[in-house]
Structures are given as structure tokens and as C-alpha cells.
Amino acid sequence: MASDLPVGISAPPLPAPFKHLPAEPVTRIRPPSFWETVDLAELWAHREVLYFLVWRDLKVRYKQTIIGAAWVVLQPIVITVIFTIFLGKLIKVPSDGVPYPIFAYTALLVWTFLSNAILSSSYSIVTNAQIITRVYFPRLLIPAAAVAVRLVDLIIGSLLLLALMIYYHVPLTWNILMLPLFVLQISALALAVGIWGAALNVRYRDVGTVLPIVLQVWMFVSPIVYSSSIVPARSRLLYSLNPLAGIISGFRASLFNLSFDWSSIIISAVITLPLLVLSIDVFRRMEASFADEV
Amino acid sequence: MNPIIKAENLGKKYQLGPTETVRPTLREVFKNSVKSRVKQISGRKRSRRPSVWAINKISFEVQAGEVLGIIGPNGAGKSTLLRILARITRPTTGRADLYGRTGSLLGVGTGFHPDLTGRENIYLNGAILGMRRSEITQKFDEIVAFAQIDNFLDTPAKRYSSGMYLRLAFAIAAHLDPDILLLDEVLTVADAPFQKKCLRKIKDANHEGTTVLFVSHNLTSVQELCSRALCIQSGELRDEGKPETVIANYLKDVSEMGP
Numbered sequence: 001m002a003s004d005l006p007v008g009i010s011a012p013p014l015p016a017p018f019k020h021l022p023a024e025p026v027t028r029i030r031p032p033s034f035w036e037t038v039d040l041a042e043l044w045a046h047r048e049v050l051y052f053l054v055w056r057d058l059k060v061r062y063k064q065t066i067i068g069a070a071w072v073v074l075q076p077i078v079i080t081v082i083f084t085i086f087l088g089k090l091i092k093v094p095s096d097g098v099p100y101p102i103f104a105y106t107a108l109l110v111w112t113f114l115s116n117a118i119l120s121s122s123y124s125i126v127t128n129a130q131i132i133t134r135v136y137f138p139r140l141l142i143p144a145a146a147v148a149v150r151l152v153d154l155i156i157g158s159l160l161l162l163a164l165m166i167y168y169h170v171p172l173t174w175n176i177l178m179l180p181l182f183v184l185q186i187s188a189l190a191l192a193v194g195i196w197g198a199a200l201n202v203r204y205r206d207v208g209t210v211l212p213i214v215l216q217v218w219m220f221v222s223p224i225v226y227s228s229s230i231v232p233a234r235s236r237l238l239y240s241l242n243p244l245a246g247i248i249s250g251f252r253a254s255l256f257n258l259s260f261d262w263s264s265i266i267i268s269a270v271i272t273l274p275l276l277v278l279s280i281d282v283f284r285r286m287e288a289s290f291a292d293e294v
Numbered sequence: 295m296n297p298i299i300k301a302e303n304l305g306k307k308y309q310l311g312p313t314e315t316v317r318p319t320l321r322e323v324f325k326n327s328v329k330s331r332v333k334q335i336s337g338r339k340r341s342r343r344p345s346v347w348a349i350n351k352i353s354f355e356v357q358a359g360e361v362l363g364i365i366g367p368n369g370a371g372k373s374t375l376l377r378i379l380a381r382i383t384r385p386t387t388g389r390a391d392l393y394g395r396t397g398s399l400l401g402v403g404t405g406f407h408p409d410l411t412g413r414e415n416i417y418l419n420g421a422i423l424g425m426r427r428s429e430i431t432q433k434f435d436e437i438v439a440f441a442q443i444d445n446f447l448d449t450p451a452k453r454y455s456s457g458m459y460l461r462l463a464f465a466i467a468a469h470l471d472p473d474i475l476l477l478d479e480v481l482t483v484a485d486a487p488f489q490k491k492c493l494r495k496i497k498d499a500n501h502e503g504t505t506v507l508f509v510s511h512n513l514t515s516v517q518e519l520c521s522r523a524l525c526i527q528s529g530e531l532r533d534e535g536k537p538e539t540v541i542a543n544y545l546k547d548v549s550e551m552g553p
Contacts, residue, residue: 021296021358025391026473032384052421060409063450134404135422136381206320288384291377292308 032288038140038280046137053145058152072153073160076108083108083225096227098256099168106161106255107224107248113154114190114244115215121146121194122201122211129294139287140280143198147190154183165255173257182250185265189243189272196279199286202294223248228261240264243271296393297355298474298505299379303388304352306374310344348374349529352388358473361496361506363520363537365513365544371529372509376400376478379507394473394505397424399480403463408452412443412462415451419466433469440495441465460484468495475499478509493519513541 062068080101087093088100095103121143125132128142165172201207222244223231231239239245246261246268253260349371356362364372377383379390380398405422406415416437420430430437438444441462443454451459460483477496481489493515500506510516516523516537523540525533527547533540 021298021393025300025393026395027381027392029378029381029385029390029392031386031388048421048427051427052418056407056410056414056418059414060407063409130401131405131422133382134401135398135424137422137424204320204323291383 032285036284038284039138043138043140046141049137050141050145050148053141054148054152057145057149069156073157076105076112076157077160079108080105087225093226094230096229096252096256096258098170098252098258102161102164102168102170103227103252103256104225105164106251107222109154109157109161110186110248110251111219111222111224111244112157113150114186115219116153117147117150117187117190118194118197118215119211120150121190122197123208124194125198125202125290126205126208126294132294133291139290140195140283143195143283144191147187147194150190151183151187161255170256172255175254175257175260178250178254178260182247182254185250185269185272186244186247188276189247189268192272192276192279195276195283199279199283202286202290218242218244227252228264236264237267240267241271243268243275295357298358298393299354299356299390299507300393301355301379301388301390302353304375304378304385304390305350305387306348306371306378306383307345307386308348310346347386347529349378349526352526352529352531354524354531354534356505356507358394358505359500359503360522361500361508361520363516363523363540364507364509364526365511365516365523365541366526366532367548368511370526372526373400373478374529375526376476376507376509380476392474395424396474396476397467397470397472398476398478399423399464399467400476400478402460402480402483403451406451406459406463409450411450412438412447412454415462416466419463420469423467423470424472425470437462437465437469440468440491456483457485457488461488464488464492468492468499471499471504473503473505475504475506477506479511481515482510482512489515513545517541 061071065071083104084101088095088104093100124142124146125139132139132142197207197211221242228236228239228245228249240263246264246266249258249261250265250268252258352371352375364375366372374383376398377400378385379392380396380400382398382400403415403419405419407418410418416434417427417430420437421427425433438447441458441464443458443462446454446458451462454462464480464484475496481492484492496506496508496519506519508516508519520537522535523533523537524531525540525544532547533543
């Protein structure tokens with residue numbers, strides 16, 4: 001049997017069976033150039049990597065923690081309880097006629113998704129350094145996976161919201177059909193900021209330190225524990241420049257049968273989409289040097 | 295016949311200097327940009343950070359079905375070359391075209407997660423290395439048999455011995471079935487029997503048509519395995535030809551540098 005021969009004197013390399021080479025290279029390796037764009041076909045071809053990165057993070061979380069999924073809702077629940085006591089009961093912040101706990105929980109759920117998605121995607125390139133320095137796949141999938149993991153959390157947290165709505169007798173209306181649009185919009189916003197943060201954090205680790213502070217401020221300038229209706233009409237336009245403002249009130253309008261504030265929703269989309277394109281472009285420019293810098 | 299890998303004039307420049315060891319903070323970046331602006335205004339010459347070419351003007355071709363060994367001293371640029379071909383880092387100059395699916399094993403257990411079981415890690419690692427899920431399922435039993443970890447499939451990888459870890463990692467990579475396989479010095483930590491098994495697997499893959507690029511300090515395995523060799527020294531392509539000749543020339547160079 002050939003495999004019993006010592007390796008050194010095994011048969012000389014035979015000509016490999018004829019393989020038909022493609023006419024065009026499968027991979028072209030070139031120096032980074034200013035004119036490159038994101039290769040969408042390549043992203044699509046690697047979609048299973050995205051799936052497995054999400055799968056990994058979810059699996060690991062449920063192995064490492066005892067109560068698993070409960071952690072996901074615990075954070076918004078605790079904050080909801082605190083704000084319900086102080087803002088809802090003591091200060092009596094107006095909540096557009098909706099019971100304050102679900103009014104706040106809805107926004108806190110969305111906010112928890114956004115802030116966790118931004119934080120984990122910003123750290124994602126650095127925490128996956130070992131993979132980045134050893135194997136190639138489109139790096140964009142890494143922060144995207146971090147956002148997708150948080151999207152799963154958002155869905156789990158929504159189940160509790162549904163229970164709360166039944167408890168408080170808040171009926172679903174046709175407005176709910178708009179909900180997917182806002183999920184899409186908040187995901188785009190999370191991706192835009194998270195992808196940008198991920199690229200910058202490779203070079204400047206300060207970003208990871210500054211982000212929690214920025215997020216803290218962002219939470220309070222957004223209509224999360226209060227309603228955007230308390231903002232005076234003359235400042236409304238300025239207030240809507242925060243892309244989160246339109247999205248949060250959109251979530252509330254679709255769930256609680258309130259009227260949609262279209263101008264702030266459109267302003268939000270007009271800011272979010274170019275921001276996403278821009279941040280993907282920043283990421284693409286910086287990713288060429290990730291493996292050298294991370 | 296057309297080559298499966300065509301590299302022309304590849305070069306990779308790295309910046310040296312303090313920023314290589316300590317990352318600049320935003321404050322330093324700001325300070326430095328102000329400083330250099332001041333220098334520009336005051337007419338003083340801007341200080342240039344020193345740089346080094348890890349590899350420089352490397353051109354070569356590989357025919358389909360070859361096993362190409364790449365040898366050279368530490369720091370010569372062998373790994374940089376492989377990292378460029380594996381698309382982990384981009385070249386500063388030159389170009390390379392690869393006419394086939396590339397699989398690379400540049401480190402052991404890339405993407406393994408210590409809390410996941412062997413079974414889970416096979417899927418995770420396989421996907422990261424470029425296998426489809428259906429492919430992994432199809433080759434699953436083969437991978438497990440090759441790695442000899444049948445009894446530990448559902449044990450978290452953190453409880454594996456380093457040998458088991460390595461065997462599993464190599465087993466997955468060995469079943470990638472790429473057209474081009476890039477291997478960097480990964481076998482040196484394995485024990486002799488497993489090393490032999492791996493070399494045999496590489497040979498088998500080659501017989502089935504895989505082109506292999508193999509970076510190693512182990513000149514014996516280069517000689518055993520390779521049909522041709524390159525020698526890289528100080529970032530430049532020094533020698534190219536039959537493994538025996540390239541190795542002999544390299545050893546002569548080394549002994550001339552001598553004590």
C-alpha cells in the first residue's frame with residue numbers, strides 16, 4: 001500500500017489531473033485604490049458567514065449565561081420600572097394618552113437595540129482581530145453580524161411588549177403595518193453608526209471609550225422617556241434633525257394608533273440613508289489596513 | 295498553459311516608528327497634525343516616518359497542480375507574501391491574479407470559540423474558511439475521523455488539549471478542497487505522526503488537482519512535498535527552481551553569513 005511507504009521516497013509528484021482554469025481570475029489582488037466600491041456580489045456570496053457569526057454570538061451567550069434570553073429584556077425592564085416610578089407616577093410626564101409603562105418600554109426596547117448594536121458593532125472588528133488577521137471574507141459582515149444579533153434581541157423583547165399591550169388593553173390597529181419600515185430604519189441607523197465606529201475604533205481606541213458618553217447624551221435628547229409632543233412647535237424641526245426622533249415616534253404611532261409625524265420620519269430617512277452610504281464608504285477605505293493595525 | 299497564480303511586482307511597505315508600537319490617540323493625532331502644520335508654515339522640513347518594504351518587487355507564476363515551497367529566514371517576508379495572496383492585507387504595489395478558489399490556513403483554529411463544542415466549531419470554522427454549510431455537513435464525518443476527536447465532539451473546545459485543538463483545526467482546513475491552498479508554517483507544532491498524516495493529506499489533495507503554496511522553515515518537508523521552491527530574503531525573491539537546488543543555495547548563503 002502506497003501509504004505505508006516512508007514519505008521521503010513516495011512517488012514523485014504526478015501531473016495533476018487537468019483542471020480547466022477560468023478565463024477570468026477568480027480573485028484580483030491590487031493595491032487599495034480611491035475608486036473602489038463595495039462589492040455587493042461578494043457580500044452576497046458570503047452570506048453564510050454572516051449567519052454563522054450571528055449564530056456563534058447567540059450560542060455563546062446562551063451557554064455563558066444561566067437565564068439567557070431574560071437578560072435581553074431585563075435591561076429595558078429595569079429602566080422602564082425606574083422611569084415609570086419617577087417620570088410616570090411622580091412627575092407625571094405626558095405620554096400621549098398611552099399608559100406610561102408601555103409608552104416608555106417601547107422606546108426603551110428600540111433604544112436598547114440601537115445602543116447595544118452600536119456598541120457591539122463598534123468593538124466588533126477589534127474583538128474579532130484573530131479572525132481578521134488570519135482569513136479573508138468581506139469585513140463588513142462583522143459589524144453587520146453584531147447588529148443582527150441585537151435585532152434578534154429586539155424581537156425577543158417585543159414578545160414582552162405584546163404581553164404588556166394585552167395587559168393594558170391597547171388594541172393593535174392597521175397602523176402596525178408601518179412597523180417593519182421603522183425596524184428597517186432603526187437598523188439602518190444602527191448599521192450606519194456602528195460600521196463607522198467599527199472602522200474608527202481600529203485606529204483610534206478612544207472611540208470605544210467616548211461612545212458610551214455620546215450614547216448617554218443621545219438617549220436624553222431623543223423622545224424615549226418623554227414624548228416628542230412636549231417639544232415646542234418652533235423647535236420641532238431642529239429636534240427632528242436627530243434621526244432617532246422620527247423613528248421612535250414612528251414606532252409609537254404604529255403601535256398605539258397615534259398619528260404619524262411624517263415630516264420628522266422623512267427627515268430621519270433623509271439623514272440616515274446617506275449616513276449609511278457614507279459610513280460604508282469610510283469602512284471600505286479603512287478596511288484595507290485593518291489586518292495591519294488591529 | 296496559463297498559470298493559476300500570477301503575481302507581478304508585489305510589494306508591501308510598512309510604516310515604522312512610534313505609532314507601530316503604541317497606537318496614537320485622537321489627541322496625539324490632533325497634536326501631530328497641528329505640529330506638522332506649524333512646521334510647514336515655519337518652513338521646516340516635515341519629518342518623515344521611516345518605512346520598510348516587507349516584500350519588494352516579487353513576481354512569480356504558479357502552474358495548476360504545483361506544490362510551491364517558500365523558504366527563507368525569519369522576517370524575510372514569506373508570511374507577508376502569503377497574507378497578500380490570502381487577501382488578509384493589501385499590497386502597496388503590484389498585482390496578483392488567482393484563477394481558482396483559495397483556501398488558506400495561516401493560523402491554527404482561526405475563529406474557534408472556546409465555549410463552543412467541537413461540533414459547533416467545525417461549522418463555525420468551516421464557514422469562516424469559506425465552506426458552505428451543506429459542504430460541511432457532507433464532510434463532517436470525514437473531518438471528525440481525520441481529527442480523531444469522536445469522543446469529544448460535544449465537549450467545549452476550551453477543554454481540548456492543544457494537540458486535539460490543532461488536529462481539529464487542520465482537519466477542517468484540509469477538507470476545504472480549494473483550488474489553491476495557502477499554508478503557513480502551521481504543522482510545526484503537531485507531533486510527528488500527525489504531521490505525517492497532514493503531509494499525506496496535502497499530497498492527496500495535490501494529486502486531485504489542488505495547487506499548494508507552502509511556507510516553511512522545515513526544509514525537509516519542503517523537499518519532500520514541493521515540486522518547486524522560492525527563496526525569499528530581505529523581502530526579495532532570491533532564488534527559484536528545484537527544491538533541492540534552492541535549499542542547497544539557501545543553506546550555502548546561511549553558512550557564508552556564518553558566525
